[in-house]
Amino acid sequence: MKVATTVLLLAATAIAASAQVTKDDSLEAYEGHRTCFFTGVLPERPNALSFCNRFNGNACCVPGLDNDNHELFTTLTDVGLSCRLRGDIRDHPIARLYCLNCDPHQPNYVRPVAYTSPDGNTERDSTLLICKDWADEQFGDLGRFDGCGLLVSSPCLGEMGLEIDNYDRYVCGDDIVIPSLLKNDSLTDSQDVEVFLNFNSLGTPEMDGDYGFKLVRNKECTDAEAAETSPNCLMTAAQREMFRARFASVPANPADCDDAAYYNAHPDECVPLGAEMCFAGGRSSSSATTALASALAVVLAVLAVALV
Numbered sequence: 001m002k003v004a005t006t007v008l009l010l011a012a013t014a015i016a017a018s019a020q021v022t023k024d025d026s027l028e029a030y031e032g033h034r035t036c037f038f039t040g041v042l043p044e045r046p047n048a049l050s051f052c053n054r055f056n057g058n059a060c061c062v063p064g065l066d067n068d069n070h071e072l073f074t075t076l077t078d079v080g081l082s083c084r085l086r087g088d089i090r091d092h093p094i095a096r097l098y099c100l101n102c103d104p105h106q107p108n109y110v111r112p113v114a115y116t117s118p119d120g121n122t123e124r125d126s127t128l129l130i131c132k133d134w135a136d137e138q139f140g141d142l143g144r145f146d147g148c149g150l151l152v153s154s155p156c157l158g159e160m161g162l163e164i165d166n167y168d169r170y171v172c173g174d175d176i177v178i179p180s181l182l183k184n185d186s187l188t189d190s191q192d193v194e195v196f197l198n199f200n201s202l203g204t205p206e207m208d209g210d211y212g213f214k215l216v217r218n219k220e221c222t223d224a225e226a227a228e229t230s231p232n233c234l235m236t237a238a239q240r241e242m243f244r245a246r247f248a249s250v251p252a253n254p255a256d257c258d259d260a261a262y263y264n265a266h267p268d269e270c271v272p273l274g275a276e277m278c279f280a281g282g283r284s285s286s287s288a289t290t291a292l293a294s295a296l297a298v299v300l301a302v303l304a305v306a307l308v
Helices: 002-018 063-077 093-102 132-139 189-197 237-242 254-258 260-265 287-307
Strands: 126-131 150-153 174-177 211-216
Touching (some): 093 132, 126 132
Antiparallel strands (some): 150 174
């Protein structure tokens, strides 16, 4: 009898253990925290991409969007025989910007706070972080595009001349833009680049209507900088948790999140936010990797001195 009872107890324990609730790693603290903007799922290996092919191993897009990126980029830049791009067009900075929607790190570039451009003319509900050093290097003073101009999509206008949202690009015509003429004497060169990236229908396809492209330093924020609503630097995981209320909900009792059932029922309160990253043309950078690179540079410098 005792043996039978023991067996039953062991079986009951095993069943209880197998039914134990575990934390769901796929949950998000806010919409788009881990999932891709276009596909709505986690990044995954796509069917072959041709234009944004650097992301063939893992991507946030499908070949259909990849093809749209290519067509829209070609329309933007193919403004005459003498201006036809030579070499691999996929290395063009605007081509790389267009492929942001395929980058598997795209969710990490999102800062879910409202965006306003440096000139105050563009507002968006959320923000995408662009590495300032990459943008300054690739776009510079904008003069590199003046020789041919860019063929941008014209807005669709309704009654009273108000712009109509949710229209495909180029449906309502196009206009030639000379980028350097967009410069604002009251802004710095970097701010001019940011305004340019947010020019109507010029940014990353499918995303530019929802996100503002913000240039940030490719360095960790100080705690003082992190206290700003949308700092010009990369917030660490600890800083994001410190100011969690900006991005998600804050649990009344943080210890509740240790319980898997509570964690799964309240992901907005419990799912860790992680460190921010900024887009660098497909060479992604985060506050953590930036710190590691800086530390490595110091070590190499010390070794170089020691070897002299």
